[in-house]
Amino acid sequence: MDPSDVRPDDDTARFFIWHEWLQANGPLTPENVFDYFTHSMFYDAQCNNAILRMQTRLSGTIIEDEEEELRRFKGVEFVVVDAQPPTYFIIQKRDRISPDEAKPLAAYYCVHNRIYQAPDLYSLLSNRILASLFTLQTSLDILRNHRPDYTPRTGFVWPIVGDPNPAAAGAAGADASKKKNQEAEETASSDSEQPSSASAVKRPGEGSKRMNMMLLMNAMHTTAMNSVITPPETAAGSAAVADSVTAETPSTAPTPAPLPLDGIGRAPSMQVESSKTSVKKKRKRSSVAPPPSG
Structure with missing residues (x-):
């Protein structure tokens, strides 16, 4: 296949404009736009x-409908298919x-007196x-070029990498903290606006604290009761001893008066006991016979 059949001459990067012709013939119309096109490089x-x-020039006849006359020929032809004067054709x-x-x-399209070739699909x-x-x-x-090193x-x-724009991240953090502070202030103001009877309402966790x-x-009371209870086999003996002690030393007996002290701070009974021990020692020494002389 011939490449020219698939893709004709590409002139999409060029355009045609002729200011002198426009000044001489006026703005473009559906009748004179083809005459203006015949002076461009796109015309064959x-x-x-x-x-x-x-x-028609040689015969001197006037063409009333050029498109209808072109049906009699075979080959390449140009036809104005759309017109929006004076800017678009x-x-x-x-x-x-x-x-x-x-x-x-x-x-080909003519926009603001400039003629361009429309690109084909190819x-x-x-x-x-x-x-x-190219972009890929x-x-x-x-x-x-910036690929990291390979490790096994x-x-x-x-x-x-973190946020490439630390200023924006800091601003976002400041906005979040400001919003949080505003919410805390609103919550505090709403709590302060409640009536005084709200103080009597049970606080969260107060019931669980009281239960604990x-x-x-109850645990302390149970522990105390278990420490007082004695084994069954010693209960009778301890009760009898307690009764005898109570009978011998009644709680209503008067407390004896303290004894007088001597000059060195000893009681008279202590003095009598010390004198008796000294007499016994003297008697014991005197009863021993003296050893024989010479």
Whole structure:
């Protein structure tokens, strides 16, 4: 297949404008826009339009409907297919096969007195794909230059960086803290606006605290009772001893008066006992017979 059949000459990067012709003939209209187009580089001088105009010029006839006259020819022709004077016109280039069949070859649009060639589908897709591939290749080159070192344990691991804009992060944190402070102030103000009877309402956790205190008191009371109770086998003996002690030493007996002390702080009974012990010692020494002399 000939590449020219798939993609004709690409002139999408160029445009045509002729200020002198516009000044001489005035603004563009559906009647004179094709005459303006014939002076551009997009016009083919061997088209059916040029042949038809040459024939009418030599014969001196006036063409009333040029598009209807072009049906008699075969080959390349140009037709104005859309017109929105004075700023927008579309001219189509097509190949006339029969009076009722024509194949479009290219399209041209005139916007603000400038004529452009409209890109075909092939040019449009190839351009977009080429731009996408170029962008991907550039991105991969940048990543390849900044690729981290390879380690057998983790492989290629990219470092995780924090917020690239610390100022924005700080501002967001300040806004969050400010909002939190405002919510706390609103909560405090709503609590202060409640009536004084709200103080009598049980606080959260007060019931559980009271229950814990009651359980603690019950445990202490049970421990005290268990420490007082004695074994069954010693209960009778301890009761009898307690009764005898109570009978011998009644609680109503008077307390004896203290004894007088002597000059060195001893009681009279202590003095009598000390004198008796000294007499016994003297008597014991006197009863021993003296040893024989010589």
